[in-house]
Amino acid sequence: MILETPPTGVNVPPEPGDPEDATPLSLSPEAMRELGYRAVDALVERWSTLDEGRPWNGASRSELDERLGAAVPAPEQGEGAAAALDAALTRILPVAARVDHPRFLAYIPSAPTWPSVLADFLAAGFNIFQGTWQGASGPGHVEVEVLEWFRSWVGMPAGTSGLFTSGGSAANALALVAARESALRRVADAESPFRPAVYFSDQAHSSLLRAARAAGIDADGIRILETGPDLRLDPDAVRRALTADLAAGFTPALVAASAGATNTGTIDPLGALADLCAEFDVHYHVDAAYGGFAVLDEGGRKALDGIGRADSVTLDPHKWLFQPFECGCLLVRDPTLLTRVFRVTPEYLQDTVQGEGEVNFGERGIQLTRSFRALKVWMSVRSFGLGAFRSAVTAGIELARASEERIRASAELEVVTPASLGIVVWQARTDADPEALNRRIQEVLAGEGTALLSSTRIHGRHALRLCILNPRLRRSDIEEIVARAEAVVREAGE
Ligand SMILES: Cc1ncc(COP(=O)(O)O)c(C=O)c1O
Structure with a gap:
């Protein structure tokens, strides 16, 4: 049964219990359509006039307290979905940086494609639970497929896979935790205490330091190596640090290179660091959240030569692959590195078994309930083509x-x-x-x-x-x- 709405309709919340199938939280199909069309119209208007406005339109807390007030506590009675939509569209959403404005050149801009925005809307509307294969088989198949695209673009070997994450910080954290755990297992039988150490340059992204702290790496095991005038991680400095740490009883767990660094776009010597990590048998991570998709450009691919030799690579499609936030990715040469740490199967998930080639993505990271982020990339690339x-x-x-x-x-x-x-x-x-x-x-x-x-x-x-x-x-x-x-x-x- 369709819930009837008055002509101005969408401003009025449905009367609970009125029509048989209405719940206190439902809207009629007509109201849903009208609200949806209004939202799309508002977005298309924003997108087509974006260049005319300013790239930033923030405000201080006190200004906003005055302008917006605050509905605290939350209103017991709704004002209607149309009124809430209008308030969001006119008073809240425009008061923000326009990160996709062409002259927003600060930090890291992001300019999503329209199909990728629609993909987020669809993933929410279909309410995809992308934690298990059973929960989302079609979406799981697409995530596997898009990870395979990325693998081939960065030149990692067959068998490499991973998962989509909220962003580069989450991907770096998963890589670091997995590498630490793997180092721990390698020395589990040793009598001396486990003292992991991780290595990156003073130009590495702050998320690596945050991840190291969160992973319980002591401050004296976090080696932030000074760069010289070229701002690159010096393989000789890493070699000296690894050698000294091994002699002092540390277990090197991870070396992270930047490709490129957030500050300057500088790329660490990826090939030389790969050689070094192989020699010392230490996990080699490349944080390519900022620059990884430059592999799609001929010159960029040459500049990033060696990226495919990493044990793990962080990519951020919400940067240079033109996707809306949140869209990060971790690729791991040996995906069991992730499942060995993150797979935990409690009784209440015993039905979520996987068949051959099927992936429970919730077992590759810390998010069990996760959205269908890969759809954005899939729809964008299928819409426009990789070219x-x-x-x-x-x-x-x-x-x-x-x-x-x-x-x-x-x-x-x-x-x-x-x-x-x-x-x-x-x-x-x-x-x-x-x-x-x-x-x-x-x-x-x-x-x-x-x-x-x-x-x-x-x-x-x-x-x-x-x-x-x-x-x-x-x-x-x-x-x-x-x-x-x-x-x-x-x-x-x-
Ligand atoms: C090199 C690098 N790594 C990691 C990150 C963190 O990514 P996110 O903001 O998506 O968490 C960034 C973000 O600017 C970055 O530039």
């Missing part, structure tokens, strides 16, 4: 190079680190500390809505970053941004 993704990645790499050249030619600005996988680091040209001028550039460009830039420090020195991976960013945008930055420096000198 379109290659072109989009290549465009980002080339535009970053062109931006570097433009900054090099500037009298007011200078390059700090060259374009690498879409990131260029630069600063105001000055004999003094550039920090004040850099900050001024950031403030002016953000204030007038020209662009959102973020800053960083390179070996302690303040610098600005351009992170270029949005296919909607044009060369003319870069020209405008650089010209405005030059003008800010000139004005400051007058």
